[in-house]
Amino acid sequence: MIAGTSDRAWSRRLESSGIWLLLVAGAGIMFFPVYWMFATAVRPKDEVFSGAAGLIPSSFVWQNFADAIGRVPFLSWAANSLIITVVAVVITVTINLLCGYAFAKFRFAGRDILFLAVLSALMIPFQVIIVPLFLVVSELGLLSDYWGVILPRAAEAFGIFMVRQFMVSIPDELLEAARIDGASELKIFFKIVVPLSKPIIAVLVIFTFMWRWNDFALPLVIMMKQEMYTVQLGLNLLRGQFNTEWTMIMAIALLSLVPMLIIFTFFQRYFVQGISGSGLK
Amino acid sequence: MAMMAIAENLRVPAAGRPSAADARRYWLQAKRNQLTPYMFIAPNMALFSVFVFFPLLYALYISLREWSLIDTPRFIGLENYIRLANDALFWQSLRNTLVFSVATVPMSLAIGLLLAVALNRDLVGRTLLRSIYFLPVVISNVATAVIAAWLFNDNYGVINTLLQQIGLGPVAWLSSPRWALFSLIVTTLWVRIGFCMVVYLAALQSISPTYYDAAKMDGATRWQQFRYITWPLLRPATFLLLILGVIYSFQVFDLIYVMTGGGPGFSTTMIVQYIYQAAFVSSEMGYASAMGMVLFVMILLFTLMQWRVNRRVEDVA
Numbered sequence: 149m150i151a152g153t154s155d156r157a158w159s160r161r162l163e164s165s166g167i168w169l170l171l172v173a174g175a176g177i178m179f180f181p182v183y184w185m186f187a188t189a190v191r192p193k194d195e196v197f198s199g200a201a202g203l204i205p206s207s208f209v210w211q212n213f214a215d216a217i218g219r220v221p222f223l224s225w226a227a228n229s230l231i232i233t234v235v236a237v238v239i240t241v242t243i244n245l246l247c248g249y250a251f252a253k254f255r256f257a258g259r260d261i262l263f264l265a266v267l268s269a270l271m272i273p274f275q276v277i278i279v280p281l282f283l284v285v286s287e288l289g290l291l292s293d294y295w296g297v298i299l300p301r302a303a304e305a306f307g308i309f310m311v312r313q314f315m316v317s318i319p320d321e322l323l324e325a326a327r328i329d330g331a332s333e334l335k336i337f338f339k340i341v342v343p344l345s346k347p348i349i350a351v352l353v354i355f356t357f358m359w360r361w362n363d364f365a366l367p368l369v370i371m372m373k374q375e376m377y378t379v380q381l382g383l384n385l386l387r388g389q390f391n392t393e394w395t396m397i398m399a400i401a402l403l404s405l406v407p408m409l410i411i412f413t414f415f416q417r418y419f420v421q422g423i424s425g426s427g428l429k
Numbered sequence: 430m431a432m433m434a435i436a437e438n439l440r441v442p443a444a445g446r447p448s449a450a451d452a453r454r455y456w457l458q459a460k461r462n463q464l465t466p467y468m469f470i471a472p473n474m475a476l477f478s479v480f481v482f483f484p485l486l487y488a489l490y491i492s493l494r495e496w497s498l499i500d501t502p503r504f505i506g507l508e509n510y511i512r513l514a515n516d517a518l519f520w521q522s523l524r525n526t527l528v529f530s531v532a533t534v535p536m537s538l539a540i541g542l543l544l545a546v547a548l549n550r551d552l553v554g555r556t557l558l559r560s561i562y563f564l565p566v567v568i569s570n571v572a573t574a575v576i577a578a579w580l581f582n583d584n585y586g587v588i589n590t591l592l593q594q595i596g597l598g599p600v601a602w603l604s605s606p607r608w609a610l611f612s613l614i615v616t617t618l619w620v621r622i623g624f625c626m627v628v629y630l631a632a633l634q635s636i637s638p639t640y641y642d643a644a645k646m647d648g649a650t651r652w653q654q655f656r657y658i659t660w661p662l663l664r665p666a667t668f669l670l671l672i673l674g675v676i677y678s679f680q681v682f683d684l685i686y687v688m689t690g691g692g693p694g695f696s697t698t699m700i701v702q703y704i705y706q707a708a709f710v711s712s713e714m715g716y717a718s719a720m721g722m723v724l725f726v727m728i729l730l731f732t733l734m735q736w737r738v739n740r741r742v743e744d745v746a
Contacts, residue, residue, distance in 0.1 A: 175561040247473040254466035273680045275701040276721035279708045280487035303476035333465045362569035364683040380571040401572045408567045423627045
């Protein structure tokens with residue numbers, strides 16, 4: 149009996165170690181592309197094409213980053229991306245919070261049909277409306293303009309959906325009590341609803357930042373002037389124009405990831421919350 | 430907790446019997462409140478109308494016309510759709526899209542599920558392992574495409590270098606039609622499995638351990654536990670991932686545009702690539718819009734079908 153238990157415990161241990169080793173090997177494979185980008189960006193340029201380049205660079209040439217920034221207007225792309233992303237985050241988070249709150253906590257005529265319309269926006273592929281969207285933006289005089297990429301994506305169906313799911317659980321009594329006290333609706337929103345919604349606001353800020361920073365198709369058709377290029381458009385340009393200068397391309401690719409890597413490192417749990425909480429409850 | 434504290438605070442002054450003046454003020458405000466929700470949703474609805482719903486209707490309108498942007502649109506009825514049905518390139522891009530979806534969606538779900546089950550146990554370094562598998566989700570498609578293009582580079586890519594060291598290859602990863610699609614599929618799996626893993630992990634964690642305790646008492650094997658408890662309870666997650674996966678794979682644009690440009694030839698041209706090309710390279714707005722409408726209807730039909738199947742299974746269960 150005792151021998152049997154310990155036998156089983158032992159085989160469990162063996163199995164666990166086996167799974168662990170597999171997981172570590174898998175993680176190695178998953179991380180390798182990111183590592184290889186780094187290794188290519190920092191190794192001496194002549195090593196890249198030698199064919200016998202080791203897995204670890206023979207030396208670390210940090211100058212490669214400075215060279216890359218000196219040759220292409222990365223800083224201008226980054227500034228454009230940052231402006232677009234920050235403005236978009238502020239607008240999207242504000243209006244999505246208001247909208248999600250209305251859908252969660254008010255009864256009004258047409259509510260369900262309007263919410264369904266919001267959800268259906270989630271299913272319309274961007275490429276289906278890309279032609280008319282381009283025409284609308286052009287008609288508004290916003291081609292090659294920050295607003296031309298900010299406004300079309302400012303209303304975010306997924307964000308409204310997340311906010312609504314979260315705010316449904318705010319107790320009605322809380323809002324009613326404030327109304328009886330004579331608080332205005334905006335005051336209730338800012339003084340009661342917003343402070344209670346900090347977790348979902350964090351999720352929304354981080355997701356919107358990621359969506360806008362990583363956006364490609366919309367800026368591709370809207371930003372026609374190169375001085376308005378975002379980081380993603382710039383990276384695509386490099387891939388076309390300097391397609392053999394892998395040191396520089398990898399250096400710029402790595403720099404383009406820095407904001408996302410920082411956010412990922414510090415706020416990873418919000419990504420997980422946003423993804424896991426969105427459609428499952 | 431904080432919520433309760435605020436609730437208590439707010440309730441105190443309102444606890445007394447409201448006076449007639451209070452009641453009147455409250456009534457007036459309730460009247461005003463009827464407008465409030467509309468004002469709160471107005472900014473979003475206005476933006477949706479201008480940048481999503483109107484363009485969708487407009488796309489339908491353009492799809493019935495011949496239009497190169499610089500000339501005036503000319504009504505041609507269903508001609509764009511008829512041309513579509515006879516366009517070999519359209520059928521090829523449709524086939525590529527389907528092959529791509531069938532290759533990436535089930536596989537990313539399966540790997541994501543395996544990872545979630547494995548990483549749901551108590552393991553050394555579990556958090557770090559989860560982070561590494563999840564990392565590609567936050568990396569932009571453009572950066573992913575650029576990195577993948579370098580790894581799969583025919584001449585200097587590390588994959589061919591490693592293959593040659595063990596006496597294989599080199600493989601023309603990006604310059605042969607078959608391998609180019611394969612490289613794209615591998616890259617897409619790299620992007621997608623972390624997402625599937627996170628959704629499955631959340632679903633696994635919401636399963637009450639009492640089910641497993643009961644099953645163990647009845648002597649269920651671990652496979653039986655998985656088959657009869659875990660898998661059925663993961664169905665909503667699987668359903669969600671299936672729909673999101675298909676929508677993603679039908680819309681994948683950035684990755685392909687940057688990594689292969691749809692080539693070599695048209696071997697990796699998906700419908701969305703073809704739409705972009707028709708609109709912004711050959712300036713055939715009507716034709717591009719017609720393709721867009723077909724894609725939209727396909728996604729809509731698939732989602733509705735999935736939804737009905739899901740409902741039926743749920744009714745039976």
